[in-house]
Amino acid sequence: MTQDVSFSTKTKQLIDSLKNVCANFGLGNDGNEFKIITQVFLYKYLNDKFRFELKKQKPKLAEVENLVQSLAAMEEEEYNFLLAGLDPSVVRLKPHQLISYLYNRQNKDNFGKTFDDTLRQISVENADVFSIKSSSGAKDKLFDELSQFITDPSQRDAFCRAIINKLFEFSFDESFEDYFQEKYDFFKDIFEYLIRxxxxxxxxxxxxxxxxxxxxxxxxxxxxxxxxxxxxxxxxxxxxxxxxxxxxxxxxxxxxxxxxxxxxxxxxxxxxxxxxxxxxxxxxxxxxxxxxxxxxxxxxxxxxxxxxxxxxxxxxxxxxxxxxxxxxxxxxxxxxxxxxxxxxxxxxxxxxxxxxxxxxxxxxxxxxxxxxxxxxxxxxxxxxxxxxxxxxxxxxxxxxxxxxxxxxxxxxxxxxxxxxxxxxxxxxxxxxxxxxxxxxxxxxxxxxxxxxxxxxxxxxxxxxxxxxxxxxxxxxxxxxxxxxxxxxxxxxFEVKIKYVDITAGEFAEKMKSYTDTLDSLFAESHRLEEEIKKQLRGLRYE
Known part of the structure; x- marks a missing residue:
C-alpha cells in the first residue's frame, strides 16, 4: 500500500512539474497545454514500459550501468531480434529515442529540433499500433512537434530542455516497474488527476x-x-x-x-x-x-x-x-x-x-x-x-x-x-x-x-x-x-395501508375525541365570525 501511494504521488508530481514548465514558457491554461501534458506523459510512460519489457526479455540488461550504450553497442540483427520478442502492444524504440539519450544531448545545438524529430520518428515507426484513424482512414500522429507550440523560436530549445530534464528527474527506478502490470483500479486516480x-x-x-x-x-x-x-x-x-x-x-x-x-x-x-x-x-x-x-x-x-x-x-x-x-x-x-x-x-x-x-x-x-x-x-x-x-x-x-x-x-x-x-x-x-x-x-x-x-x-x-x-x-x-x-x-411500488386492530371501546373513545376536537374548532370558528362582524360594524366613512 505504501508503494502504491508513493508511485501515485510521484506520478502526480511529474504531471504538476510539466504544468509548471508550460506556465514558465507562457503556455499555462493555453489551449495547447493539454496536448503537451498528455503527449509528454505518454512519451514517458512508453519509454519506461519499453525499458521494463526489454529487461524482462533479456534479464542481463537489468544489470548494465548504461542501458543506452549497451543497446547501441548491439549489432542491428541482435537488436531487431530482441525487439521481435516483445509483445506487439509494446512500443518499439531505438537507443537514441530513449529519454536518457536525449538528456545527455540537451546541450547540443538545435535541441528543440532533435526532440521534435525523435517524437516524429517514434510516431511514424509505431503508427500501425498506436495511431487513431478517422472515418476516411487517415491516421493521426502519436506526437506533435511540441516545440512549435512556443511562438518565440529562441525559446524552443530551452522549452524542450526543461521537458527532458523533468522526465529524467522523475525516472522510475526498478521498484516501480512492477506497476506496469497493474490495471485500471490503480491508474484511475492518476488518469482523473491528469484531466482534472x-x-x-x-x-x-x-x-x-x-x-x-x-x-x-x-x-x-x-x-x-x-x-x-x-x-x-x-x-x-x-x-x-x-x-x-x-x-x-x-x-x-x-x-x-x-x-x-x-x-x-x-x-x-x-x-x-x-x-x-x-x-x-x-x-x-x-x-x-x-x-x-x-x-x-x-x-x-x-x-x-x-x-x-x-x-x-x-x-x-x-x-x-x-x-x-x-x-x-x-x-x-x-x-x-x-x-x-x-x-x-x-x-x-x-x-x-x-x-x-x-x-x-x-x-x-x-x-x-x-x-x-x-x-x-x-x-x-x-x-x-x-x-x-x-x-x-x-x-x-x-x-x-x-x-x-x-x-x-x-x-x-x-x-x-x-x-x-x-x-x-x-x-x-x-x-x-x-x-x-x-x-x-x-x-x-x-x-x-x-x-x-x-x-x-x-x-x-x-x-x-x-x-x-x-x-x-x-x-x-x-x-x-x-x-x-x-x-x-x-x-x-405497492401502496400499503397499515391496519391496527382496536376494541369497540377504543373505537368509541377515538370517535369521541375526534367529535370533541371538531366541536372546539367549530366554536372557535363561530367566535371569529362574530368578531369579524363586530369589526366591520365599527367601520365609518370619513
Missing part, C-alpha cells in the same frame, strides 16, 4: 465525457456474468473510455476487443492514453474519430456488449435534415428530433444514439445506456416510441434510476437502461436508487457518491431479479404496457 484541470470551459469541457467510476462498475457487473471470451465491446460516444475500461477489465483484457467512435479529437487522444495505461493497446487501431450519427464507421458490424454515456443535449441542426433520407430510416426507426425554435443546443441527440445502439447489437447482445431520467416516463414522442420498441422487441432487461448529482458536471438526473436481446419479458427489474449516496462538495458543484455497499445492492437486485420494498420491483412487459410504457420503478 481540463474539466472546465477553459480546458475544453472534458467532464462531459467522464463517467463516474461507480456508474462504470455497476454497469460492468450487471452486464457481464460468468466467463466470456472473444467478445466485441463497443461505445459509439466513447469520451475518455471509462465505461469501456470497466467492461474490459470485468471480461478480461485478453478476452475482448474494444471498438469505439467519437467526434472529438480530444476524446480520442485521452482514450488512446487510457487504453495504453490499461493493457488494451491492441484495441487502439479500432478507435475511430468520426460522427457516429451521420458517418458510422462500424455500421455493418454487430457487437456483444455496448456501453454508452451519450451527450444529452447538442445542436445537430447542421446535419439533421440529412437524417431524414431513406438510408437512415431503418436505424432511426422512432424518428429524428425536431430543431427547437429556441436553444438549438438543447436538441436531444441522445435519442439518436439509443436507436443506433439498438441497431448495433448482435443476436445475443447486451447494452447499457445512460439517459436523462425524463426519458423513462415521457408520455409521447420519440422517447415513448423507443420504449415501445424495447418492450415489443423483448430486449428490456431493467432500469436503474440513479441519485441526483451522480455526475459532478451536470445536475441532470440520470437513469441507466439495460438491454439484452435475450431478456425475459416476465422478469424486468426496475430500481429506484435515487435515495442512495452521500453528497460531497466539489468546488462549486455538489456530487453524490455511492458507497461500495450501495453499489453492490444495486448490482445484486438486478442480477438476482429481486424486489425490495421501495427500492426495486420485478414486473412483466404486459404490466409496463398497462402503465403507458413507464420504466419508472416508483410507479409500480
Amino acid at each position: 484541470d481540463y474539466n472546465s470551459d477553459s480546458g475544453g469541457k472534458y467532464a462531459e465525457y467522464y463517467t463516474p467510476n461507480a456508474v462504470a462498475r455497476i454497469i460492468a457487473n450487471i452486464l457481464v456474468a460468468g466467463d466470456v471470451k472473444q467478445i466485441r465491446c463497443y461505445d459509439p460516444s466513447v469520451g475518455s473510455g471509462a465505461l469501456l475500461m470497466s467492461l474490459a477489465h470485468k471480461i478480461g483484457e485478453n478476452n475482448c476487443t474494444i471498438y469505439s467512435e467519437d467526434i472529438s479529437q480530444k476524446s480520442s487522444t485521452m482514450l488512446r492514453l487510457n487504453l495504453i495505461l490499461n493493457n488494451l493497446t491492441h484495441s487502439i487501431p479500432n478507435v475511430i474519430k468520426t460522427n457516429t450519427i451521420t458517418q458510422p464507421f462500424y455500421l455493418n458490424k454487430k457487437f456483444d456488449y455496448i456501453v454508452s454515456n451519450p451527450p444529452f443535449k447538442l445542436d445537430f441542426s447542421d446535419f439533421r435534415d440529412e437524417l431524414e433520407k431513406d438510408s437512415f430510416r431503418e436505424r432511426f426507426f422512432a424518428g429524428i428530433p425536431k430543431v427547437p425554435k429556441a436553444k438549438k443546443e438543447s436538441m436531444a441527440i441522445y435519442l439518436m444514439f439509443i436507436q443506433h445502439i439498438m441497431h448495433s447489437l448482435n443476436e445475443t447482445g447486451k447494452a447499457a445506456v445512460v439517459v436523462p431520467t425524463g426519458f423513462i416516463t415521457a408520455q409521447s414522442g420519440i422517447e415513448k416510441k423507443i420504449r415501445e420498441a424495447m418492450i415489443g422487441r423483448k430486449m428490456l432487461r431493467g432500469v436503474v434510476s440513479m441519485p441526483s448529482n451522480i455526475f459532478a458536471s451536470t445536475g441532470t438526473n440520470v437513469s441507466v437502461l439495460f438491454l439484452d436481446k435475450q431478456a425475459d419479458p416476465n422478469k424486468i427489474v426496475l430500481v429506484d436508487a435515487s435515495k442512495l449516496g452521500k453528497t460531497l462538495k466539489e468546488g462549486k458543484n455538489q456530487r453524490t457518491v455511492l458507497m461500495p455497499n450501495e453499489e453492490q445492492r444495486i448490482i445484486d437486485v438486478m442480477n438476482e431479479k429481486r424486489a425490495e420494498e421501495d427500492f426495486s420491483v420485478v414486473v412483466t412487459a404486459d404490466e409496463i404496457i398497462t402503465k403507458n410504457y413507464s420504466f419508472s420503478a416508483g410507479q409500480y
Whole structure:
C-alpha cells in the first residue's frame, strides 16, 4: 500500500512539474497545454514500459550501468531480434529515442529540433499500433512537434530542455516497474488527476465525457456474468473510455476487443492514453474519430456488449435534415428530433444514439445506456416510441434510476437502461436508487457518491431479479404496457395501508375525541365570525 501511494504521488508530481514548465514558457491554461501534458506523459510512460519489457526479455540488461550504450553497442540483427520478442502492444524504440539519450544531448545545438524529430520518428515507426484513424482512414500522429507550440523560436530549445530534464528527474527506478502490470483500479486516480484541470470551459469541457467510476462498475457487473471470451465491446460516444475500461477489465483484457467512435479529437487522444495505461493497446487501431450519427464507421458490424454515456443535449441542426433520407430510416426507426425554435443546443441527440445502439447489437447482445431520467416516463414522442420498441422487441432487461448529482458536471438526473436481446419479458427489474449516496462538495458543484455497499445492492437486485420494498420491483412487459410504457420503478411500488386492530371501546373513545376536537374548532370558528362582524360594524366613512 505504501508503494502504491508513493508511485501515485510521484506520478502526480511529474504531471504538476510539466504544468509548471508550460506556465514558465507562457503556455499555462493555453489551449495547447493539454496536448503537451498528455503527449509528454505518454512519451514517458512508453519509454519506461519499453525499458521494463526489454529487461524482462533479456534479464542481463537489468544489470548494465548504461542501458543506452549497451543497446547501441548491439549489432542491428541482435537488436531487431530482441525487439521481435516483445509483445506487439509494446512500443518499439531505438537507443537514441530513449529519454536518457536525449538528456545527455540537451546541450547540443538545435535541441528543440532533435526532440521534435525523435517524437516524429517514434510516431511514424509505431503508427500501425498506436495511431487513431478517422472515418476516411487517415491516421493521426502519436506526437506533435511540441516545440512549435512556443511562438518565440529562441525559446524552443530551452522549452524542450526543461521537458527532458523533468522526465529524467522523475525516472522510475526498478521498484516501480512492477506497476506496469497493474490495471485500471490503480491508474484511475492518476488518469482523473491528469484531466482534472481540463474539466472546465477553459480546458475544453472534458467532464462531459467522464463517467463516474461507480456508474462504470455497476454497469460492468450487471452486464457481464460468468466467463466470456472473444467478445466485441463497443461505445459509439466513447469520451475518455471509462465505461469501456470497466467492461474490459470485468471480461478480461485478453478476452475482448474494444471498438469505439467519437467526434472529438480530444476524446480520442485521452482514450488512446487510457487504453495504453490499461493493457488494451491492441484495441487502439479500432478507435475511430468520426460522427457516429451521420458517418458510422462500424455500421455493418454487430457487437456483444455496448456501453454508452451519450451527450444529452447538442445542436445537430447542421446535419439533421440529412437524417431524414431513406438510408437512415431503418436505424432511426422512432424518428429524428425536431430543431427547437429556441436553444438549438438543447436538441436531444441522445435519442439518436439509443436507436443506433439498438441497431448495433448482435443476436445475443447486451447494452447499457445512460439517459436523462425524463426519458423513462415521457408520455409521447420519440422517447415513448423507443420504449415501445424495447418492450415489443423483448430486449428490456431493467432500469436503474440513479441519485441526483451522480455526475459532478451536470445536475441532470440520470437513469441507466439495460438491454439484452435475450431478456425475459416476465422478469424486468426496475430500481429506484435515487435515495442512495452521500453528497460531497466539489468546488462549486455538489456530487453524490455511492458507497461500495450501495453499489453492490444495486448490482445484486438486478442480477438476482429481486424486489425490495421501495427500492426495486420485478414486473412483466404486459404490466409496463398497462402503465403507458413507464420504466419508472416508483410507479409500480405497492401502496400499503397499515391496519391496527382496536376494541369497540377504543373505537368509541377515538370517535369521541375526534367529535370533541371538531366541536372546539367549530366554536372557535363561530367566535371569529362574530368578531369579524363586530369589526366591520365599527367601520365609518370619513
